[in-house]
Amino acid sequence: MCGCRYGKVNGLTVMASTNHRKRARSYQRAHGVSYTVALRAVTAGDGWSNGITPWLRQSQKPFNCYWCGSVEAILSWGDIGEDTERIEFYCQNPDCNAREVDVLVVDDGTDTTRRRADAKALQRFPGEVLADPVLINDDEQLGWMVRTSPLPSARTSGQVQCLFCGKQTCDVDPAGDSDIGRLTLYCRNPRCAADTAIALVGRDGTPATQNREDVTALREIDNPPPPPSADGAPRIRPVGHRTDGVLDRRRG
Ligand SMILES: [Zn+2]
Numbered sequence: 477m478c479g480c481r482y483g484k485v486n487g488l489t490v491m492a493s494t495n496h497r498k499r500a501r502s503y504q505r506a507h508g509v510s511y512t513v514a515l516r517a518v519t520a521g522d523g524w525s526n527g528i529t530p531w532l533r534q535s536q537k538p539f540n541c542y543w544c545g546s547v548e549a550i551l552s553w554g555d556i557g558e559d560t561e562r563i564e565f566y567c568q569n570p571d572c573n574a575r576e577v578d579v580l581v582v583d584d585g586t587d588t589t590r591r592r593a594d595a596k597a598l599q600r601f602p603g604e605v606l607a608d609p610v611l612i613n614d615d616e617q618l619g620w621m622v623r624t625s626p627l628p629s630a631r632t633s634g635q636v637q638c639l640f641c642g643k644q645t646c647d648v649d650p651a652g653d654s655d656i657g658r659l660t661l662y663c664r665n666p667r668c669a670a671d672t673a674i675a676l677v678g679r680d681g682t683p684a685t686q687n688r689e690d691v692t693a694l695r696e697i698d699n700p701p702p703p704p705s706a707d708g709a710p711r712i713r714p715v716g717h718r719t720d721g722v723l724d725r726r727r728g
Pocket residue numbers: 541542543544545546549567568569572573574
């Protein structure tokens with residue numbers, strides 16, 4: 477007797493050993509998720525689930541930038557290594573305007589993710605019409621990459637790579653075409669729990685991006701503005717990038 481039992485996880489039949497079942501039960505208790513989600517988490521080999529280090533952070537490999545499409549996107553220096561549900565990438569293509577991009581899982585079947593302050597902020601500010609960068613900069617730039625369409629490449633390239641499981645299994649939500657700075661991704665890998673993730677350009681050198689409500693909300697969770705002083709003196713931000721307590725503030 478090996479103690480194995482077959483179970484269905486997201487339509488996929490997996491063999492759950494006694495050990496897997498035990499680990500799934502403790503995962504379930506720790507994360508408050510269903511048994512199915514927990515089993516998927518502990519059996520994820522080529523997948524991802526809450527609390528597991530995302531593929532990009534492990535592989536450190538360049539991948540196709542969702543915006544310009546060239547294989548020049550890498551893990552950003554601003555990425556916070558302990559945050560397993562959010563990752564930041566940087567596009568090295570000098571012709572691509574997408575510099576820093578946050579990719580957040582907003583639905584993986586866990587309450588932990590649903591309660592996150594940053595995930596809730598993105599739902600509160602559902603995106604906006606961002607003008608073509610050519611109009612913003614009023615120079616020869618044509619879109620995300622010089623001489624290409626202003627539409628992110630991911631909107632026309634078919635399925636894109638999931639940065640959490642590493643598979644080429646993400647569909648891009650066809651809605652929101654007019655918002656060229658934000659994409660909603662659905663990972664279809666049955667072993668990956670990144671059911672819905674949002675990719676948002678946080679910096680592309682234009683004030684229009686920097687002042688977006690969703691970008692501002694994420695920035696202020698990471699780096700909250702100091703409270704106004706009683707005598708009405710201007711609020712002075714501490715210099716530098718604050719990293720203390722960021723994870724707690726993101727998780728809400
Ligand atoms: Zn790019």
